[in-house]
Amino acid sequence: MSEHPTIGSTLEGTVDRHPDRDAIVYPRKDQRWTYAEFDRRVNRLSNALLEAGIEKGDRVATVLYNGSEMALTVYACAKIGAVFTPLNFRLPAGEIEYIVNDAAAEMVLFESATREAVEGARPTLETVDEYVFIDDDRKGIPAYASGFYDLLESGSTSRPDVRVAEDDVYAFIYTSGTTGRPKGVVHEHRDMVEHNLLCIAEGRITRDDVGLSMMPLYHCAELHCNLFPRVHRGATNIIHHEFDPQAVLEAIEEHGVTLVFAAPTAWNALSMTAAEMDVDTSSLRLGLYGAAPMPEQVLENCMEQLCEDYLQAYGMTEIGPAGVFQPPEDQLSKQGTAGLPALNHKLRIVEPDAEPDREVERGEIGEILIASPCTMREYWNRPEATERSLREADGTTWYYTGDLGYRDEDGYLTVVDRKDDMIVSGGENIYPAEVEDVLFAHDAVDEAAVVGEPDDEWGELVTAYVVADGVDAADLDSFLLESEHLADFKRPRRYYFVDELPKNPSGKIQKFKLREDEAGLEPEVESVAS
Numbered sequence: 166m167s168e169h170p171t172i173g174s175t176l177e178g179t180v181d182r183h184p185d186r187d188a189i190v191y192p193r194k195d196q197r198w199t200y201a202e203f204d205r206r207v208n209r210l211s212n213a214l215l216e217a218g219i220e221k222g223d224r225v226a227t228v229l230y231n232g233s234e235m236a237l238t239v240y241a242c243a244k245i246g247a248v249f250t251p252l253n254f255r256l257p258a259g260e261i262e263y264i265v266n267d268a269a270a271e272m273v274l275f276e277s278a279t280r281e282a283v284e285g286a287r288p289t290l291e292t293v294d295e296y297v298f299i300d301d302d303r304k305g306i307p308a309y310a311s312g313f314y315d316l317l318e319s320g321s322t323s324r325p326d327v328r329v330a331e332d333d334v335y336a337f338i339y340t341s342g343t344t345g346r347p348k349g350v351v352h353e354h355r356d357m358v359e360h361n362l363l364c365i366a367e368g369r370i371t372r373d374d375v376g377l378s379m380m381p382l383y384h385c386a387e388l389h390c391n392l393f394p395r396v397h398r399g400a401t402n403i404i405h406h407e408f409d410p411q412a413v414l415e416a417i418e419e420h421g422v423t424l425v426f427a428a429p430t431a432w433n434a435l436s437m438t439a440a441e442m443d444v445d446t447s448s449l450r451l452g453l454y455g456a457a458p459m460p461e462q463v464l465e466n467c468m469e470q471l472c473e474d475y476l477q478a479y480g481m482t483e484i485g486p487a488g489v490f491q492p493p494e495d496q497l498s499k500q501g502t503a504g505l506p507a508l509n510h511k512l513r514i515v516e517p518d519a520e521p522d523r524e525v526e527r528g529e530i531g532e533i534l535i536a537s538p539c540t541m542r543e544y545w546n547r548p549e550a551t552e553r554s555l556r557e558a559d560g561t562t563w564y565y566t567g568d569l570g571y572r573d574e575d576g577y578l579t580v581v582d583r584k585d586d587m588i589v590s591g592g593e594n595i596y597p598a599e600v601e602d603v604l605f606a607h608d609a610v611d612e613a614a615v616v617g618e619p620d621d622e623w624g625e626l627v628t629a630y631v632v633a634d635g636v637d638a639a640d641l642d643s644f645l646l647e648s649e650h651l652a653d654f655k656r657p658r659r660y661y662f663v664d665e666l667p668k669n670p671s672g673k674i675q676k677f678k679l680r681e682d683e684a685g686l687e688p689e690v691e692s693v694a695s
Contacts, residue, residue: 169331171354172243175361175397177324180204183372183399190403190420191233194301198233200399205322210241213320217295217311219272221246221327224337226270226293227383228252228261228279230406234299234313235382236392238274239336243354246329249336250349251383254278258285260347265290268337268349268545272297274313277305331355337545338385338482341669345677349545350482357389360485360539363507364394367490368424368451368476372399375448376424379405379413380431385486386455390478391426400424410438418445426453429463436466446471451493455479455486458501458580479503479580483554484564485539488512489578502577503570511536511561514572517584518565521558530571530581530594534563569596586676588617590625595655597676603651604629607644609636614666614674615657629657630666630679637662638692659692 170178179188184201191197198206219225225247229235235251242249250268252261261282265273269292275283276299283296284307296310306312335357337349364370368390376395380387382404395402403420405412408431416422427435432454439446449472459467464475474493480486489512491504506512514531515523525531540562543551554565569587570580582596589595597615604613612632617625631641638660645656667678 169355170358171329171331171333172335172357172393173240173329175358175393176200176204176207176240176243179396179399186372186399187401188396189233189236190401192403192416193406194233196233203236206237206317207240207244208322208324209320210237210317211244211320211325211327212323213316214241214247214272215245215325215327216320217272217316219245219247219295221329222248222334223272224248224250224268224270225272225274226250226252226265226268228254228256228273228275228283229299229383230254230276230278231378231382231404232276232299232406233404234274234276236402236404237317239382239388240396243335244329245325245327246333248334251336251338251388253341253383254381256282258282261286262289264339264347264349265293267347268339271295274299277301280307329354331358334542340482341673348547348550351542351545352485353542356485356539356541357393358397359509360389360487361394361397363485363509363539364390364487365398366508367478367487367492368394368453370394370398370400370424374398374400374423375403375421376400376426377403377405377413377416377420377422378426379408380426380428381407385482386478387426389485390453390455390487391424395424410434411442414439414442414444414446417449421448423448423450424453425449426455428456429454429459432459432467432471433463436463436470439470440466450474451476453478458503459496461500464496464500477504479578480535481566481568483541483566484535484537488535488537488539491577495577499575499577502573502579504578505576506535506578507537509538512572512578513563514570517569517587521556521561521563525571527574528571530569530596532584533566533568533570533578533580535566536561536563540564586616588615588625588627590617590620590623590627591654592624593654595627600627600629600645600651600655600657603645603648604631604641606648606650607633607636607641609633610641612666612674614676614679616676616679618659618680626659627655627657628659628661630661630663632663632665 180200188200188203189198272295274297298310299313335354339347452475455478477491478487480488489503513534517532582598600615610633614630618628620626667675
């Protein structure tokens with residue numbers, strides 16, 4: 166029987182082809198490793214984890230910022246069949262407790278910046294036997310923990326003697342919890358190898374590319390769409406501990422960076438900073454982005470200040486995450502869309518929650534379904550949620566994204582809003598993102614979230630939670646009435662003026678807390694005439 170590739174073997178294949186090419190460059194610790202050197206360190210850590218009692222199938226959790234240590238850990242876990250479980254480094258103790266216990270993790274890796282939160286959670290972590298501290302100077306290691314570099318040096322450089330198969334679990338990647346508690350997305354090795362090949366093809370990645378990872382590696386966008394495919398292809402990976410626009414621009418010039426992934430907000434910061442700096446970004450050939458379409462003005466600024474070509478990916482943790490791409494040649498002509506289905510992917514728009522064959526007409530809004538070879542196996546310990554999200558039809562498994570959107574006459578997808586956020590008022594469907602976009606256009610509005618409040622007459626009342634300075638409901642109502650971008654019936658009929666909106670640690674607004682009145686807000690309430 167032929168061996169199918171796994172995440173660990175993608176690294177080994179690159180070592181075989183390009184042992185002396187630079188693999189990892191981590192300026193913060195003055196580390197630069199070739200692929201052969203990186204692989205030897207991965208083997209050391211793999212064997213050290215085995216010595217520490219980590220077995221195939223055990224969960225290894227990280228609460229880490231970016232670093233060479235994250236790259237070593239994910240590949241070491243892959244080589245021994247341990248389940249990589251990265252946590253957002255911004256999580257407070259209570260969230261760490263929930264995820265580590267839900268995953269039943271055996272080991273937690275952390276660093277000085279996350280130590281307080283991990284120690285806050287530690288008394289209630291039921292399954293953790295080992296703590297590993299990413300020590301800078303080896304003097305501040307907590308008494309209950311091992312030092313990462315001591316552990317690394319203790320392991321053998323030989324390839325670990327563990328057989329990992331394509332259908333073994335590679336990771337639990339926890340969702341960000343915008344609709345409730347985070348869920349563990351279970352990905353297998355084969356899903357991720359398929360996803361690597363997809364990203365190599367769509368990003369046209371070559372061995373001569375130099376990629377910069379400064380978006381969080383705990384998140385599947387940076388890890389799966391950027392680091393993994395670059396390692397698979399033999400490109401060089403510059404790692405920054407965290408995002409700093411000036412440091413990123415300096416790194417592009419110093420290292421000849423050709424590929425950068427960032428969210429649109431980070432691209433905006435980069436273009437604004439580049440306009441103020443004397444920096445050479447001519448090596449940059451492709452900017453990658455996701456999470457939201459790039460606003461036209463931001464795209465123009467980036468093209469002027471940074472590079473000409475951009476690639477957008479749309480998707481979610483459950484499908485790898487990339488399932489729809491908008492290539493450079495469509496950035497301006499199809500601005501605002503998410504693009505076309507990725508290679509080997511299928512896309513359908515159906516009546517919300519309907520069976521996969523209940524497709525709507527072109528141009529009509531419905532729920533976005535994606536069939537992908539990179540789809541998760543399941544949600545960990547959530548059989549009902551798995552059953553709702555994955556449905557079979559004619560031998561194809563469709564993932565129900567929970568997003569609403571439509572395809573234009575050319576087949577390009579536009580994402581409208583989350584299905585759970587849609588408001589039905591007076592029999593009309595209203596998409597909060599539409600209303601929020603117009604509210605954001607008001608100079609005094611810093612943040613806005615629109616939800617539906619139960620109402621006896623209308624079914625739901627369009628309600629806006631607004632962080633703003635120096636305006637009232639009448640001002641905003643007048644502004645919306647004058648706008649050419651919003652129909653009259655979509656205007657909010659009630660405003661809550663608040664100091665802040667409830668967000669998860671990734672910075673996404675938790676609308677379920679607004680709907681369920683769990684936000685603990687003390688708003689100033691103003692209603693307007695209907």
